[in-house]
Amino acid sequence: MRYRVRVLLVSALAMSLAIAGCAKNTAGNKGGGASGPSTQSAIIIDKEGKSPTPAPDVPGAKPGGTLSWLEDGAPEHLDPQQMYVTDSQSIGSLLYRTLTGYIEDPGGGPLKLVGDLATNTGESSDSGKTWTYHLRDGIKFEDGTPITSKDIAYGISRSMGKNGENGPPYYKQDLDPDSKFTWAKGSIAPGLETPDDKTLVIKFPDVHPEAPYLAALNSTTPIPVATDNGQAHEADFVASGPYKRQGTYDQQTKLTLVKNSNWDPKTDPIRHQYADQWNFDFTPDRDAQTQRVMADQGADQGAVMTANVAQGSIPQVQNDAALAKRTIKGVGTFVDYLAINTTRVTDLKVRQAINYAFDRQAYIQAVGGSAVALPATALLSPTMAGYKKYDAYPSADGHGDVAKAKELLGGQTPKLTLCEPNTSTYQKYAVVVKNALERAGFQVTLNMLDKTAYYTTIGDKTTTCDIMRYGWGADFPHPLSTLSVLWNGRYIKAKGNNNVSYLNVPELNKKLDALEKEPDLNKAAQMGGELDQEIMTKYAPDVPNYDIGVFLLHGSKVGGTFLSPLYANANLIDAYYTG
Amino acid sequence: MGGTTSMWADGQMPSADLDPGPVQVADAKPAEAKAIVGRSPGQLALMRLRRDRTAVVSFWVLVFFILVAVLAPVIQWIYGYNATTTNSALLDDSGFPLGYLGGITFSTDNASHHIHVFGVEPTLGRDLFMQVVWGMQTSLKIAVTATVVSTILGVVVGIVSAYFGGWVDAVISWIIDYMLAFPFFLFCLAVIPVINTRLAAPGGCHCDVSPDKRVLTIIIVFSLFGWMYTARLVRGQVLSLREREYVDAARAAGAPARHILFRQLLPNLWAPILVSFSLAVPATITAEAALSFLNIGVIEPTPDLGRVINTGAQFIVGLPDPMYLVIPGIVIFILVLAFNLFGDAMRDALDPRSTR
Numbered sequence: 001m002r003y004r005v006r007v008l009l010v011s012a013l014a015m016s017l018a019i020a021g022c023a024k025n026t027a028g029n030k031g032g033g034a035s036g037p038s039t040q041s042a043i044i045i046d047k048e049g050k051s052p053t054p055a056p057d058v059p060g061a062k063p064g065g066t067l068s069w070l071e072d073g074a075p076e077h078l079d080p081q082q083m084y085v086t087d088s089q090s091i092g093s094l095l096y097r098t099l100t101g102y103i104e105d106p107g108g109g110p111l112k113l114v115g116d117l118a119t120n121t122g123e124s125s126d127s128g129k130t131w132t133y134h135l136r137d138g139i140k141f142e143d144g145t146p147i148t149s150k151d152i153a154y155g156i157s158r159s160m161g162k163n164g165e166n167g168p169p170y171y172k173q174d175l176d177p178d179s180k181f182t183w184a185k186g187s188i189a190p191g192l193e194t195p196d197d198k199t200l201v202i203k204f205p206d207v208h209p210e211a212p213y214l215a216a217l218n219s220t221t222p223i224p225v226a227t228d229n230g231q232a233h234e235a236d237f238v239a240s241g242p243y244k245r246q247g248t249y250d251q252q253t254k255l256t257l258v259k260n261s262n263w264d265p266k267t268d269p270i271r272h273q274y275a276d277q278w279n280f281d282f283t284p285d286r287d288a289q290t291q292r293v294m295a296d297q298g299a300d301q302g303a304v305m306t307a308n309v310a311q312g313s314i315p316q317v318q319n320d321a322a323l324a325k326r327t328i329k330g331v332g333t334f335v336d337y338l339a340i341n342t343t344r345v346t347d348l349k350v351r352q353a354i355n356y357a358f359d360r361q362a363y364i365q366a367v368g369g370s371a372v373a374l375p376a377t378a379l380l381s382p383t384m385a386g387y388k389k390y391d392a393y394p395s396a397d398g399h400g401d402v403a404k405a406k407e408l409l410g411g412q413t414p415k416l417t418l419c420e421p422n423t424s425t426y427q428k429y430a431v432v433v434k435n436a437l438e439r440a441g442f443q444v445t446l447n448m449l450d451k452t453a454y455y456t457t458i459g460d461k462t463t464t465c466d467i468m469r470y471g472w473g474a475d476f477p478h479p480l481s482t483l484s485v486l487w488n489g490r491y492i493k494a495k496g497n498n499n500v501s502y503l504n505v506p507e508l509n510k511k512l513d514a515l516e517k518e519p520d521l522n523k524a525a526q527m528g529g530e531l532d533q534e535i536m537t538k539y540a541p542d543v544p545n546y547d548i549g550v551f552l553l554h555g556s557k558v559g560g561t562f563l564s565p566l567y568a569n570a571n572l573i574d575a576y577y578t579g
Numbered sequence: 580m581g582g583t584t585s586m587w588a589d590g591q592m593p594s595a596d597l598d599p600g601p602v603q604v605a606d607a608k609p610a611e612a613k614a615i616v617g618r619s620p621g622q623l624a625l626m627r628l629r630r631d632r633t634a635v636v637s638f639w640v641l642v643f644f645i646l647v648a649v650l651a652p653v654i655q656w657i658y659g660y661n662a663t664t665t666n667s668a669l670l671d672d673s674g675f676p677l678g679y680l681g682g683i684t685f686s687t688d689n690a691s692h693h694i695h696v697f698g699v700e701p702t703l704g705r706d707l708f709m710q711v712v713w714g715m716q717t718s719l720k721i722a723v724t725a726t727v728v729s730t731i732l733g734v735v736v737g738i739v740s741a742y743f744g745g746w747v748d749a750v751i752s753w754i755i756d757y758m759l760a761f762p763f764f765l766f767c768l769a770v771i772p773v774i775n776t777r778l779a780a781p782g783g784c785h786c787d788v789s790p791d792k793r794v795l796t797i798i799i800v801f802s803l804f805g806w807m808y809t810a811r812l813v814r815g816q817v818l819s820l821r822e823r824e825y826v827d828a829a830r831a832a833g834a835p836a837r838h839i840l841f842r843q844l845l846p847n848l849w850a851p852i853l854v855s856f857s858l859a860v861p862a863t864i865t866a867e868a869a870l871s872f873l874n875i876g877v878i879e880p881t882p883d884l885g886r887v888i889n890t891g892a893q894f895i896v897g898l899p900d901p902m903y904l905v906i907p908g909i910v911i912f913i914l915v916l917a918f919n920l921f922g923d924a925m926r927d928a929l930d931p932r933s934t935r
Binding site for chain 2: 311312314315359361362365366367368369370371399422423424427428430431432434435446448450451
């Protein structure tokens with residue numbers, strides 16, 4: 001899943017220098033950020049469909065009022081089959097229903113996968129190749145027409161065509177591995193069968209135990225063939241969730257959602273419909289969002305931010321009890337790595353030395369501190385089911401173990417080329433890495449690549465980069481969505497690689513294949529945690545940098561919301577207006 | 580300009596091929612004091628400059644900055660701390676400098692055991708004073724080199740264009756207009772990454788482009804886009820000079836074009852060239868700083884004043900560390916102001932009758 005990067009934005013110079021620089025900074029805000037969990041319990045899969053409908057009320061919630069969402073720029077896509085970025089998925093949680101879906105726990109407990117439009121998470125047969133879904137009664141589109149299995153089958157098929165090319169690739173890869181299917185309006189992909197209006201059968205050519213997770217992707221949003229208006233669907237969409245679009249959507253500045261009267265809470269185990277209206281304002285940048293929500297005036301009392309609190313305001317928010325109460329903070333889904341090109345840095349000892357020499361604490365300070373970056377030592381995100389916290393290359397103070405690195409190098413001074421995208425921010429990070437590694441005797445050359453060509457360059461198998469900055473956010477809470485994608489050597493191709501450490505160890509590939517085929521999802525989660533540690537210990541293909549931290553504010557009249565572990569934004573479906 | 584140039588021309592005509600020129604002649608007689616001293620236009624201009632207090636102050640400020648830039652290694656040796664050492668222990672958890680005013684400290688009782696007279700950089704904890712000193716060297720190196728190259732180009736093109744006239748002038752003027760019509764920064768945004776990629780290993784593999792090559796790219800682009808103003812100015816001057824008697828005389832005496840261009844005309848053009856040069860340097864410094872805003876300027880780890888200001892701007896919002904922008908901002912402000920004031924003063928001195 002791609003991530004809307006919360007960048008440092010250069011804004012107009014508000015030259016009110018007054019007192020700010022004159023106070024002594026005594027590091028009073030140390031440790032004021034979020035901390036990640038040490039382990040993530042496995043996921044709860046509601047196979048029997050026992051989750052109650054309607055969804056139990058959020059304590060204290062009341063209906064009515066208007067809530068708003070502040071974001072720097074409109075999401076690229078609101079066409080459900082095109083949605084792949086976290087901001088659109090958050091908005092989509094109000095608009096669209098899918099075959100299965102997640103219930104997020106406000107207390108930070110494990111995610112629960114339940115049937116959404118379907119009564120349960122799917123029944124598998126044929127040892128995991130065939131998945132059958134039965135739909136709930138009373139499910140309708142916003143215009144009152146019932147949702148049938150054909151609408152879902154069409155939605156999945158549509159995701160495999162040109163109106164889904166920006167969405168997740170999974171159904172296309174898994175249903176049609178040989179790319180034989182060509183989508184045209186109205187066509188249904190092979191493997192999708194609808195024996196009646198209430199039953200959908202998905203037949204994969206291969207074993208796919210992770211199918212219940214795939215069914216929760218927005219690809220399975222139902223689309224009636226008659227309403228498929230192609231590209232225009234981005235602005236003119238049909239809602240199936242508790243809210244629907246009001247007026248026209250200009251795809252640039254704002255979107256207004258109002259209650260969808262044809263959504264029946266009795267059919268939905270996940271969502272609520274508390275606020276009368278949701279206003280999405282796609283104009284304020286990070287600084288404007290910070291200032292507006294901190295000021296907490298008028299309509300902004302019901303607002304949630306999407307960008308992290310501006311770097312300069314974080315200490316103020318941390319030290320102000322009233323503001324601290326309004327923060328939404330914690331660890332997001334995105335992990336930042338330094339990938340080591342194992343085809344060029346072939347010596348395991350050198351790769352381990354890089355891990356020991358890396359100064360994680362300095363890197364996190366350069367990124368902006370523990371509020372926005374949490375030290376990562378594992379490859380999986382702490383939000384991933386089965387996450388296990390470990391540190392294969394520990395150091396006493398988080399600044400690296402230079403002595404250990406020197407010992408591993410044994411007097412060598414390897415030359416390394418460090419590649420980063422050429423932006424002022426990444427230039428700073430590159431300097432941190434360079435200076436940290438040079439402490440141990442490495443000779444590091446910076447190679448700042450044109451940022452638009454960055455992923456193309458490092459994704460080319462013949463790249464001359466030795467160390468590359470890379471980031472990953474998992475698409476669904478199955479460890480294969482990180483581990484297999486990034487470290488299974490079977491998937492290495494000539495260009496466009498995600499496995500930019502180019503790790504290709506047959507023994508590991510076999511274990512990852514087994515992970516992909518494991519029918520028990522909870523067991524798979526556990527296997528993932530173990531494999532994560534094994535990869536770092538035995539192969540050291542990456543240096544985990546940090547888990548991205550979320551540090552948002554919401555207005556004083558927003559209740560019920562919390563950090564969504566899926567989308568790293570405020571959870572919208574439990575939010576209500578406190579009046 | 581008329582009077583000055585003809586005086587200058589008269590003085591130089593007979594001695595054009597012979598050094599010493601008139602300046603040395605004047606210098607030879609200081610002993611005969613109190614007598615009526617004949618002064619060359621150059622001496623007159625120098626005298627006017629010396630009387631202008633703004634010119635004197637800005638001159639010494641410039642000398643100071645140039646010395647700082649040239650002597651950066653010496654300053655580093657005296658100061659005892661370099662520009663590239665990062666130290667995260669000087670920063671708080673969010674990456675902001677500890678202590679007062681962005682970490683300004685004159686005591687060694689801190690994590691680096693060294694004084695930091697301008698404070699330290701947020702996020703990295705490098706010493707801001709050394710960053711500014713070395714950054715000034717980079718900025719001045721780029722600005723002065725690019726301006727010298729573009730001025731030479733401009734002078735040659737301008738003289739050739741005006742002296743030959745006719746179709747040569749038409750073509751060159753057209754090229755000048757064409758180049759002036761280019762939006763400079765848009766062009767930089769398009770061309771600099773392309774040149775950098777070309778400079779990389781053959782095949783355009785996005786391989787290493789060393790910081791030195793990037794500096795070279797910037798100098799080339801600035802030179803290619805800075806010569807038109809000088810060329811136009813020189814062309815205008817030459818147009819008014821080429822019909823003068825001394826030029827006619829030289830032509831009648833059978834002097835070759837090269838001689839007339841560079842021996843007869845050029846010496847009369849020094850005033851406008853010097854003025855345009857001294858005003859182009861600060862413009863180039865600010866343009867180079869602007870490139871950093873577009874991420875096509877000088878990259879880490881080469882220190883650069885423009886880039887420091889660019890990153891400093893990010894620490895103004897919410898005011899976590901305003902000194903990081905204020906200090907380098909003041910330095911570049913004084914530097915550019917001094918260049919501009921000195922350029923203005925020089926124009927006044929060389930051409931007292933011109934009006935601003």
